[in-house]
Amino acid sequence: MIAFRVGLRTASRATFRTTSNTTRSRPFSNTPLEQARRYRPFDSPPQYPRITAEAADGGAQQQKWSRIAPVYRAQYIWRNYRGVVMTFGAGGVVFYVYNLEKVPVTNRRRFNIFSPEAEKEVAGSSNEYKQQLEEYRGKILPPNHQKVKIVTRVVNRLLPTTGGLAGDDWEINVIDAPEIQNAFVMPGGKVFVFTGILAICQNEDGVATVLGHEIAHNVAHHVAERISGQIWAYAFAFGVSLFFDWSGGLSNQIAQLLLSLPNSRTQEEEADHIGLLMMAEACYDPRQAVAFWERMAKAEKVTQLEFLSTHPSTYNRIDHIKQWLPQALDRYNEKDCSITSQYAKDFTGALGRQIQEAPDEFAAEFNSVTSSLMQTIRPFYTNLAVTTARFMNILPSPADATSGRKAG
Structure with a gap:
């Protein structure tokens, strides 16, 4: 009997020790719940899914939140401001579709909210013109200068081909700047040509290539389209900065790279197309446009990557012009320009070359x-x-x- 009691006491002590050791080896602070609370970062999304109102009422599914910051912000905006997003989105689509129009000649669909009158008021006003004249004061050649007469003659031949779409208040200015190879036409009809590009033109066909391109910008009202497109560029930049939390400067640069620059290159190609048809209708040889751009390619000192430029590369322009040449030659032949041009070339043979030199x-x-x-x-x-x-x-x-x- 005594031996039985001793054995029972010994077994009880062993059981107590085992239970005590087990309790000490797994304290409350080491439970999985406490570990999750201790090591989860403060600013990270919760490990458990958030409960929607439907789930709280006994409904159903739980919404999951993404760990990717831009996606998380999009989820937050959509779940809290869904009505506002849908209202602005639908309004933007209606506004965009309502202001779509076709570009003359090419029939390209584009977004534009400015009329020709508003375009002229914004970018071709008398104050803008005076500022340009003031900038080139002392370098503008007189009207009786031979180069001014050549430019004037080319403009007068090109204008009837515009159908009145390029403006009606034309003034021609030739700037004596051999280092500048450029020309531009302000909305409304203010022409600026630099003598540096006239050296590359070499003849009236080359001048018609340049001025046809510049006047075509007015025919298509590209300035109005460019200003209108800034609305979507700003909206895109705002969205990028909102979802990715980037600075405004970086988001604006991305918007320019993805939206503004491609649209600008499209406009330049379109001006080449319209200008080529205009010079053909004015009885200037459209094949000379290829020769002009080949000379321009040789004169270029620095070649910029096309996707970083407002203009397509010169070699791409040449390829596109060659594709449009059959259409331009058809218009050139419809006007019986080949006979007229041959008479003009015969007349300006030896004597014409002497006068030109x-x-x-x-x-x-x-x-x-x-x-x-x-x-x-x-x-x-x-x-x-x-x-x-x-x-x-x-x-x-x-x-x-x-x-x-x-x-x-």
Whole structure:
């Protein structure tokens, strides 16, 4: 009996020790719940899903939150401001569709909220024009200069091909700046041509290539389209900065890279297309546009990557112009321009080349003397032609015309 009691006491002590050791080895602070609370970062999303109102009412599914910051922000905005997002989205779509229009000639669909009058007021006002004149004061060539006359003649031939879409208040300014290879036309019709690009043009066909392109910007009202497109560029930049938490400068640069620059290159290609058709209709050889851009490619000192530029690369422009040449040549032949151009080339053969190589002052004086001489001898050769025709019995004499008798 005594041995039984001793054994029971020993077993009880062993059981107590085992239970005590087990309790000490797993304290309350080491439970999985406490570990999760201790090591979860304060600013991280909770480990458990948030309960929606439907789930709280006995409904159903729980919403999961993404650990990716931009997606998490999008989820937060959608779940808390869904009505506002849908209202602005639907309004933006309606606003965009309502202001879609077709570009003349090419029929490209584009977004534009400015009329030609508003475009001129914003980017081609008299104040803007005065600022340009003030910037180039002292370098503007006089109207009687030979280069100004060439540019004026080309503009006067191109304008009838615009159908009145390019403005009606035209003024021409040639800037004496050999280092600048550029030209532009302000909305409404203010033309600025730098002498540096005239050296690359070499002839009137080259000048027509440049001015046709610049006037085509006015025909298509690209300035209005560019200003209108800034609305979507700003909206895109705001969205990028909101979801990715980037600075405004970086988001604006991304918007320019993805939206503004591609649209600008599209406009430049479209101006090349419209300008090529315009110069063909004005009886300038459209094949000379390829020759001009080949000369421009040789003159370029720095070649910029196309996706970082507002203009397509020169080689891409040449390829596109070659694709449009059949259409331009059809229009060129419809106007019977080939016959007229051949007469002009024959007339400006040896004598024309001599005048072209002569100094501007001599060429102007030569043209003035030639014009005066033609006015002086015009009555003489007119009378000679009439007398010869009557002598050959082609025209009736004054007595025959009075009596009504026909010649021959």
